[in-house]
Amino acid sequence: MKKKVLLAEDEITLGEIIKESLESRGFELFHASCGKTAIEAFKSFSPDIVILDIMMPVKDGFEVSREIRLLDQNIPIVFLTAKNRTQDVIEGFENGANDFIKKPFSMEELIVRINSHLRISKVNLEMEWISLGKFKFNFGSQVLAINEKETVLTYKETILLSELIKKRNQVLDRSYILKLIWGSDDFFTARSMDVFITKIRKYLKEDSTIKIINVRGVGYKLVV
Structure with missing residues (x-):
């Protein structure tokens, strides 16, 4: 079964490049161009991992991440961002992120990160106390x-x-x-x-x- 990726990225060209690259490697991807659409897609698309840009219209990535964490504590959330201040990184983690990838980035790096988080998320969730x-x-x-x-x-x-x-x-x-x-x-x-x-x-x-x-x-x- 294909792993499902929800991508929220308001740069349409970059979003399409990511979509085509991931689909060519066997992923199923939904591309949302704003935060509001990303939340709606999360509920209907049921992704295995979420990739979020921070600066987006309507709702930014931090807000989207907070809302997703209210719905699902376990799903991996990765931020794509041009921000590189330490405080921005800390704020991202405090709002539910699992990882940051700084722009510009290579597609190979993105795919490696996605696969790494998907492996972690496969840990048996029925572990005893x-x-x-x-x-x-x-x-x-x-x-x-x-x-x-x-x-x-x-x-x-x-x-x-x-x-x-x-x-x-x-x-x-x-x-x-x-x-x-x-x-x-x-x-x-x-x-x-x-x-x-x-x-x-x-x-x-x-x-x-x-x-x-x-x-x-x-x-x-x-x-x-």
């Missing part, structure tokens, strides 16, 4: 629970915590996790991951026996 100190963690429902308190994690937080748990009491390589989740290990994605590590530390602070240690120049270690 995992014990983590006093916490319970469920990948499928993206929930971290302690006592009667449940915290719903974002998609990227879920993947990051899952990888830390897999390597508990060992070092999780920084470059590996950056490429797995963000698609690259450049300065901007590294800064963004630091923000996510800080968030996860806050979630876990209710159990003092759990720590995330920064191993300088190498990665992170979840100590339980």
Whole structure:
């Protein structure tokens, strides 16, 4: 079955180039030229991944991403953008993005990123609860629970915590996790991951026996 891609891009020529390139590689693609159309298409087209331009008429990419996250916490969302300020990248992740691709970009890079996120999204969403100190963690429902308190994690937080748990009491390589989740290990994605590590530390602070240690120049270690 063909994987379905929802592309929201107001540059018509670029949108058509992307559409033709992806369709020639076996994807099914819907091209929306504004944010409003993208939301409508998301509900009817049921895509496997969403590619969003940030600067669009009616609704920008950030707004579209927020609305999609209200409908689906798991679907991968990738931003295409000419913006490159660190704050823009952080804002994108805070609004539900899984990845950024900066314009101009190569089609091969886009396809590699799409395939990477589709592989991650195939993880079994029926995973049982995992014990983590006093916490319970469920990948499928993206929930971290302690006592009667449940915290719903974002998609990227879920993947990051899952990888830390897999390597508990060992070092999780920084470059590996950056490429797995963000698609690259450049300065901007590294800064963004630091923000996510800080968030996860806050979630876990209710159990003092759990720590995330920064191993300088190498990665992170979840100590339980």
